[in-house]
Amino acid sequence: MNEPLSTLEAARVDDDVAHHLHPNIVRVEMLSNWIVTGILCTVLAVVVTSVIIKWDLGFAGRMALALPAGVFALFLALFSHYWPAIEYRCRTYRINAGGIEIQRGVLWKETLYVPRSRVQHTDVNQGPIERRFGLAHLIIFTAGTIGASVRLAGLGHDDALRIRDFLVASESGDAV
Amino acid sequence: MPSDEALDPVRGRRLHPVSLLFSVGSLLKQLFWPALIFLLYRRGDGYELFFLVLLLPSLVIALIRYFSFRYRFAENELVVNEGVFIRKQRHIPYARIQNIDVVQNVAHRLFGVAQVMIETAGGAEPEAKMRVLSLQAVDEMRHHVFAGRTAAAGVTAVALTGAQVAAEGASPVEPGLTMARAAAPPREERVLMRMPLSELVRMGVISNRGMIVVGAAAALIWQSVPDETMKRMIVRFEDRFESWLPDVFQFSWTGTLLMVTGGILLLLLLMRLLSIIWAIVTLYDFTLTASGEELRTRFGLFTRRTSAIPRHRIQVLHVLASPLHRFFRRVCVKIATAGSQAQKDASAGREWLLPLVPVEQLGAHLAVVQPELQLDDCEWRPIDMRxxxxxxxxxxxxxxxxxxxxxxxxxxxxxxxxxxxxxxxxxxxxxxxLNVAYALTPQAVLFRVGWWERRISAVRYAKIQTVWLVQSPFDRRWRMATLIIDTAGVGLVGQRVAIPYLAEEEARELYVALSEAAAGTQFRW
Structure with a gap:
């Protein structure tokens, strides 16, 4: 929360430079991952413990149950902790006069371009955790099929609003 | 221009009075079987009259619906009012209307009326469903919507109500096309293609829709024949079959083989025959006409369907050819529109622009339908041969x-x-x-795929919504990428435009080129 809330220092939104998301997104995602992991691990622990208490499995049986569960929980925990930072490096956006380009994906990479003239409407939403860290996510709606809605998370709230204003401002004689 | 007049539900047009008859008719259809059973078991007890009382509420609802439904042509929009307790007023700007579908079943045709569906982009349901309008009103509707659109396109916003247009003829709008369209209902309509019976037979042979007919017939029988009769019939058939079967097995081995192959052949033949019947019933007298910007398809033997689609509302155009198509030297042209039913109701047939057309005539037809497209002499570029x-x-x-x-x-x-x-x-x-390729023409990107079932899809730059460059880990290993061109109205996976296995640099160049082309053109729905 100490970083400035804007990663778009320039006066113009359409600077045609690839920006990283706001660094706080790593913490936001870590936090929400941890919550999910916590719930999953609790459920797993309860199930495993109750099975062990209910049936007499012997030492080998207990290990055969507890060990995979433990490995799974460890994997979840590691994933929750490190994945957001790994993913962060692969996520950028770039805005030029024509529209917005979003890059994402660690293994399966995708780059997509939404021309400004194709934006139908936009949403700027804030979840509770995002609000705590001053972030917001922008959803861009187009008339397309697979790109009917394009989500860009991890923007400072002010940046999201500025980008939204930029994207929807081009209503010049649209759609007749 | 929301004036007080626009909010007044009393003004405006009603549906055709026959509508009442049709809503009662559909009520009766729903009540037919219960009523029959009721009447059979309560014969002569005077309960028949009681049964009619059950109809009353529905009848009242139908009456209310009829008398509360109004529509009005405002300057830039169609205004529909309905409801008494909960009043609903819907404003549909002409500029947002994707297409107008008109359906006329046999009963409609008897009365000279039609059901009209007005589609805007998005949503699962038509924006307005008019059941039913007189043919004259349908014409007027089309006229208003499409003339209204040109007026809304921003030449001169002259307030024209329907009566004015009809009475005064041409108004000071724009010379040329607009003038001709704003002038009078009987507009010049040019026939581009009409399918003769021979073509329909060919269509049936090619498309192999026999199973659809079988399915429809089975559903019909299932619904209309009471269960008991059905069971008895099945049992009797089984008896027959069992008494008949041993005879078959007394044949020699080759005899049986012959019979089985013969049976299969006969079945295939029957399927093709049914398919031909399907083609004739659904596509009878298929006519494609053009008047100004508007394309119109009209077809059907019993139920006549008419779709009016402005030329610029075509999102994607597909040219399809199966081996049978090639055998007859024909192709099929389908289109994707942004209208809501494009995905849900493929059998409505709006996607057919030219169901079957000789290969030699394709170019000439496309020149009229989509002048921006040139499928001939374009430079096809292959994908990465690695x-x-x-x-x-x-x-x-x-x-x-x-x-x-x-x-x-x-x-x-x-x-x-x-x-x-x-x-x-x-x-x-x-x-x-060897069969996957793409081409860039001055106004569109073309994509070709398939060897057995061939498809060419054309997307005009103005219709590209988003451009995607996608790379799997394997793609990256080989420095390749897939380019996806997203458009409106493409539901089925088999109709997407996704160019796979491009060399990475080429894919990036194409991505940039298409992004710029899309950003540089204004999207008109």
Missing amino acids: IRRRLGRLFMILSLLLVAALVPVAGFWVLAAWPILAGFSAFCIAVYA
């Missing part, structure tokens, strides 16, 4: 695994099948790779 190595290697490994898995079951001689499998897949990959 795909033969990449996929060939993959299939070699996969087939080896498959063969190895079979060794314990079938013995070591199975390994001999591996070169055959690998060779065959290499051949298939090569054929596939």
